[in-house]
Amino acid sequence: MNYQWYPGHMTKARRMMQEDIKLVELVIELLDARAPLASRNPDIDDLGKNKARLILLNKSDLADPVQNKAWAEYFVSLGCGCIPVDSRGRGGMKEIQAAILEACRERLERDRRRGIQNRPVRAMVAGIPNVGKSTFINSLAGKACAKTGNRPGVTKGRQWIRLNKNVELLDTPGILWPKFEDQQVGLKLALLGSINDEILNMEEMAVHLLNFLKTAYPGAAAARYGCWEEDAQAQLSEIAQVRGCLVKGGALDLERAAQLLMDDFRSGKLGKITLENPPANG
């Protein structure tokens, strides 16, 4: 399957990200908790070098709680602050303020030593499309937060949200383009719904997902659909049968069954599932 898409947007996104990142001291990098490495663009390390970093595992409500913990420990072992969050349900928002301050501790202490007061740390959110950047910003900022006006010069055209006396957040997130060099990465992003479904072969994806579930979450598909076949293609046919996915004339509509499986996975109806394990050596 070919997962490539929208190169034009990528170029523009990169340019905007390069501009915006100059304005901040902290990058809040949003990853999808269900596939943290696949949803990560390693170029952020280069773009954001010399910046403080906080990694958030978003959509953690849909991911395996054991894996959320393991992934957070993994990123912490690499020297980054990392917490699982659920931006839609606002889970983890309380911890974030403290994590932001911790990530910027050096800068704040330096200011204190120099007697500089009231110079808030500036932060921006970055991540690939659909990872939940806008939802996160809205959850974090809430309605109570005042937006600060444009400032002449440096912040022209940008709006900042004052989170507290120490932190200001850029109200538009940085868009990172996913990395597709590895087919497995492309597949995981496709499963998460980060790629336009219209260009994908749903049936092929469904078979991949069923094969993955068989080894990593045995019983998940059987529990949802009340049927089980060892062979993934046969299992998809069973799902079509059980759910009445039929085309005119009565043949099985595997495409529709595949879409149904995908929707169930993406909405958490197959359970809390994480598609990849943290690298073993941390």
Ligand code: G4P
């Ligand atoms: P983006 O700015 O990074 O492109 O992502 P955006 O906030 O638009 O979020 C993309 C989708 O992910 C939205 O769903 C949003 O509700 C959902 N989402 C964001 N954060 C979380 C989270 O922590 N947990 C869960 N379960 N979902 C999250 P949508 O279906 O596109 O829209 P809607 O149905 O919410 O209106």
